[in-house]
Amino acid sequence: MQEKPWKPWALLAPSITAVFLLLVIPVCFIVVYSFWLRAPTGADIPAFQFGNYQKFFADFFYPGILLRTIRVSLETVALCLVMGYIPAYFFYRSETRHKAALLLLIMLPFWISFIIRTLSWINILGDTGLFNHALMRIGIISEPLGLLYNEGAVLLGLIQYLLPFMILNVYVSLEGIDKNLLEAARSLGCTEWQAFREVTLPLSLPGVSAGCLLVFVLTAGTYLPPMILGGPGNDMIANLIFKRVIGTLDWPFGSAISVILLGLLCVIIYTYNRYLGISQIFKSFQGN
Amino acid sequence: MKRFFSGWSLIRLYTILVYVFLFAPIVAVIILSFNPEQFGSFPMKGFSFRWYVKLAQNDSILHAFKNSMILGSLTALLVTTIGVPAAMAFVRYEFPGKNALNTLLLTPIMIPEVVLGVALLLFIRWLQQPKSFLLLLIGHVVITLPYVLLVVQARLVGIRREYEEAAMTLGANAFHTFREVTLPLLMPAILAGMLFAFTISFDDVTATLFWATAHNQTVPVKIFGMLRNSISPEINALGTVMIALTVSVPLLAGYLSRRFSRGGS
Numbered sequence: 026m027q028e029k030p031w032k033p034w035a036l037l038a039p040s041i042t043a044v045f046l047l048l049v050i051p052v053c054f055i056v057v058y059s060f061w062l063r064a065p066t067g068a069d070i071p072a073f074q075f076g077n078y079q080k081f082f083a084d085f086f087y088p089g090i091l092l093r094t095i096r097v098s099l100e101t102v103a104l105c106l107v108m109g110y111i112p113a114y115f116f117y118r119s120e121t122r123h124k125a126a127l128l129l130l131i132m133l134p135f136w137i138s139f140i141i142r143t144l145s146w147i148n149i150l151g152d153t154g155l156f157n158h159a160l161m162r163i164g165i166i167s168e169p170l171g172l173l174y175n176e177g178a179v180l181l182g183l184i185q186y187l188l189p190f191m192i193l194n195v196y197v198s199l200e201g202i203d204k205n206l207l208e209a210a211r212s213l214g215c216t217e218w219q220a221f222r223e224v225t226l227p228l229s230l231p232g233v234s235a236g237c238l239l240v241f242v243l244t245a246g247t248y249l250p251p252m253i254l255g256g257p258g259n260d261m262i263a264n265l266i267f268k269r270v271i272g273t274l275d276w277p278f279g280s281a282i283s284v285i286l287l288g289l290l291c292v293i294i295y296t297y298n299r300y301l302g303i304s305q306i307f308k309s310f311q312g313n
Numbered sequence: 314m315k316r317f318f319s320g321w322s323l324i325r326l327y328t329i330l331v332y333v334f335l336f337a338p339i340v341a342v343i344i345l346s347f348n349p350e351q352f353g354s355f356p357m358k359g360f361s362f363r364w365y366v367k368l369a370q371n372d373s374i375l376h377a378f379k380n381s382m383i384l385g386s387l388t389a390l391l392v393t394t395i396g397v398p399a400a401m402a403f404v405r406y407e408f409p410g411k412n413a414l415n416t417l418l419l420t421p422i423m424i425p426e427v428v429l430g431v432a433l434l435l436f437i438r439w440l441q442q443p444k445s446f447l448l449l450l451i452g453h454v455v456i457t458l459p460y461v462l463l464v465v466q467a468r469l470v471g472i473r474r475e476y477e478e479a480a481m482t483l484g485a486n487a488f489h490t491f492r493e494v495t496l497p498l499l500m501p502a503i504l505a506g507m508l509f510a511f512t513i514s515f516d517d518v519t520a521t522l523f524w525a526t527a528h529n530q531t532v533p534v535k536i537f538g539m540l541r542n543s544i545s546p547e548i549n550a551l552g553t554v555m556i557a558l559t560v561s562v563p564l565l566a567g568y569l570s571r572r573f574s575r576g577g578s
Binding site: 030032033034035036037039040041043044047048050051052054055058108109111112114115118119129130131133134136137138139140141142144145146147148149151155158184185188189217242243245246247248249253263266267270271276279280283286287290294303307 | 431
């Protein structure tokens with residue numbers, strides 16, 4: 026089959042056409058549209074001007090939301106790392122017979138709709154939710170605590186959505202470590218903790234950084250948890266895009282915000298790829 | 314050694330707590346869907362299928378369900394039709410620009426779905442086409458393509474070239490070889506890809522909210538609309554139906570494939 030050099034191209038043609046037509050060209054459209062004008066009547070006027078970007082950076086309102094997006098994304102990354110590394114390590118070292126089942130459970134949330142996972146927190150944190158109900162039952166509080174519609178609730182929703190990504194990335198990386206290395210370290214006199222710190226931890230860093238990047242990128246582009254679990258002050262940049270495009274139909278400004286979000290992510294992904302390589306990211310998906 | 318043991322039990326406890334964190338809200342959705350009360354929350358005031366019956370009588374929800382099923386199935390068919398050949402090209406052939414193209418086809422994973430949603434909608438608007446079922450379909454194909462590529466490629470790597478070469482040596486032409494040898498070996502990978510595509514399409518909300526119309530709602534979009542009022546046992550019931558569907562199908566498929574492969578060897 027090697028003698029027909031056109032063959033792989035024929036196999037690839039439909040996919041490449043689809044991605045070009047439905048992704049590359051539309052994204053270019055966003056960039057073009059972001060320079061257009063919006064007439065007071067609501068019509069879009071083709072133009073080349075930077076008014077939409079000037080509007081974004083005119084005062085602190087929009088840049089504040091951009092900064093909040095970055096801050097919330099970093100918080101989510103840190104919390105996912107803290108909550109995810111230990112379970113991943115547990116899967117790696119555990120010799121339980123149920124390891125496959127436990128790993129399957131971690132992947133289970135991928136199969137459950139994002140909107141259900143997000144709204145499920147209302148049942149826990151709401152005024153009549155599990156938490157308030159339990160606390161009032163015990164008698165610690167008499168009035169329900171306002172646990173919803175703040176940044177904490179948004180973070181819980183985000184972590185629940187993204188934690189499996191982090192755990193899987195770290196686990197895939199840990200699983201690739203030769204266990205003989207650990208035994209060698211132990212037989213040379215390392216304590217368990219030293220062996221972890223000197224051998225396992227450094228070798229798992231590719232998975233850690235891949236997980237961090239994935240969690241950051243996915244958080245920065247999401248609007249559902251702030252919309253459902255957050256209050257008016259918890260909007261992130263994706264909420265802004267949603268409101269401008271679906272709410273006020275301001276396409277040029279919505280496009281400009283999209284370009285700014287895309288630009289932020291491009292800088293981060295480019296820097297990451299430059300120093301660490303992007304291919305690790307895709308490994309965790311192939312485990313499924 | 315004793316100290317390590319206690320450290321290990323801490324690790325295990327921590328892992329259990331993480332599981333509780335991940336699953337407690339979902340379990341709450343399922344439990345509360347059986348609460349007969351109007352504003353059903355804790356405490357449970359009995360057990361009933363009241364809200365499920367109400368769902369089954371709600372025409373707009375049934376319509377959304379039908380829509381989601383058709384959309385998911387068509388997405389799965391279409392995306393494997395274009396994705397499996399591409400995966401074969403990446404696994405079986407060497408050609409210039411292979412890595413760059415592979416990255417290009419995987420980029421939809423890294424592009425936020427909001428941007429994808431806006432971009433495709435803008436494009437359709439420029440073409441002066443209305444929002445339609447077709448928009449949802451092509452949008453879902455773009456979203457699911459990278460996942461299907463990854464899953465199918467991973468399985469393809471495990472299929473050995475020699476079987477195909479043997480068939481060719483024995484006189485089969487390329488088409489016969491594909492139909493009689495490659496396709497049957499590939500079938501588990503194709504089914505896995507289709508299943509994955511179906512659930513992603515069935516569950517997607519972020520981009521779909523941009524593309525759906527009042528006439529073309531999917532179940533998650535419908536749930537989003539219902540949430541506008543407040544959470545209700547009806548939403549929990551609908552969520553439970555979705556969880557049952559999107560979780561049981563892949564679990565069942567995994568179980569069956571394991572059984573068959575065990576029976577085969």
